[in-house]
Amino acid sequence: MTAVLTLEAVSYHFPGHPTPALQSVSLSISAGRRIVVLGRNGAGKSTLLLVASGIVRPQQGRVWLHGAPVDYSRSGLRRLRQHVGLVMQSPDDQLFSASVWQDMSFGPLNLGLSAEEARQAVQEAAVLCDVTDLLDRPTHALSGGQKARVALAGVLAMRPQCLLVDEVTAGLDLWARQQVVRVFDRLVVAGGTVVLATHDLVLARRWADLVVVLHEGRIVAVASPAEVWADPALRALIAPSEAWEEP
Incomplete structure (x- = not known):
């Protein structure tokens, strides 16, 4: 698949924080995918999305859009937002x-x-x-x-x-979550890609076709939900054991 968006060895460190938010993160995002980003609080999920969207410029590494490096000028960011x-x-x-x-x-x-x-x-x-x-x-x-x-x-x-x-589904009731996920599905069916950072393990397992696991600002796995759920070491990095118990 041709990558829509590519992060190449991206790093970012917020001023005043003791550790980097992202450390040499590389990720290729192709069209037509349901991607979920998992990790504990502080793993770097939100920063990953901020960098990928161009809101935060990486201090190291590069972001590529359709094979061309992202231009952080006003016109370049307008193109990225398209x-x-x-x-x-x-x-x-x-x-x-x-x-x-x-x-x-x-x-x-x-x-x-x-x-x-x-x-x-x-x-x-x-x-x-x-x-x-x-x-x-x-x-x-x-x-x-x-x-x-x-x-x-x-x-x-x-x-x-x-x-x-x-985390757009956080705090929503069941009906509202289902409505939002239906929108995601419509977008993917039309050829788009959705990258969802979430703590909702039930949604991640049932909806994603690819899971990205972040830990301390690094990507430690890019795999199918089945592979992640079958790996106790990965599960321990994502959430405490009780969080994996489905209702």
């Missing part, structure tokens, strides 16, 4: 406009789409995420599940090929 979208852990960190329509249209307009092109992109994303009935609602009046789907729709309105998702 292909790679990031959904943050908290929708409140992502929703900033007064209405759902304004929030969802901001990204497409910022990419240079015309008003009509942006309107079409918003409508398509709203249908995909089942939020068409929310377009005229104020963002502050949404429920937690609605905010999660609207934040996701706002990113999808920019039509990324690769969607990076940071």
Whole structure:
């Protein structure tokens, strides 16, 4: 498979932190994949997504988009955002406009789409995420599940090929989680890729076709869920033993 996004020996160290957040991380992300990133708190999952999305520039190593190194100029990052979208852990960190329509249209307009092109992109994303009935609602009046789907729709309105998702299902009820996962599935069926950082082991096992295991800022395994679940050493790096007991 041709890689959409490639991280090559990427390292990043936040100022004031005693240890690096990422240490020589290399990862190839191909089209049409359901990828889950697992690891304990502090393993580097969120930083991996920030680097892959271009929000954080690696201090060492390189990020490649479709075989070309990412350009961190304004125009280069705009090109990256046309292909790679990031959904943050908290929708409140992502929703900033007064209405759902304004929030969802901001990204497409910022990419240079015309008003009509942006309107079409918003409508398509709203249908995909089942939020068409929310377009005229104020963002502050949404429920937690609605905010999660609207934040996701706002990113999808920019039509990324690769969607990076940071713990978006955390704190949602079962129905809301299922709605979000359905959106992921629709995107993958259409040829896109979803990279989901999560602590939800049940979702990871049932949904992913590839699991990336992070530990102390390093990738220690890239394998199928079956291979990860069968390896006690890997399981111990991801979560305590009681977390693996499915209800």
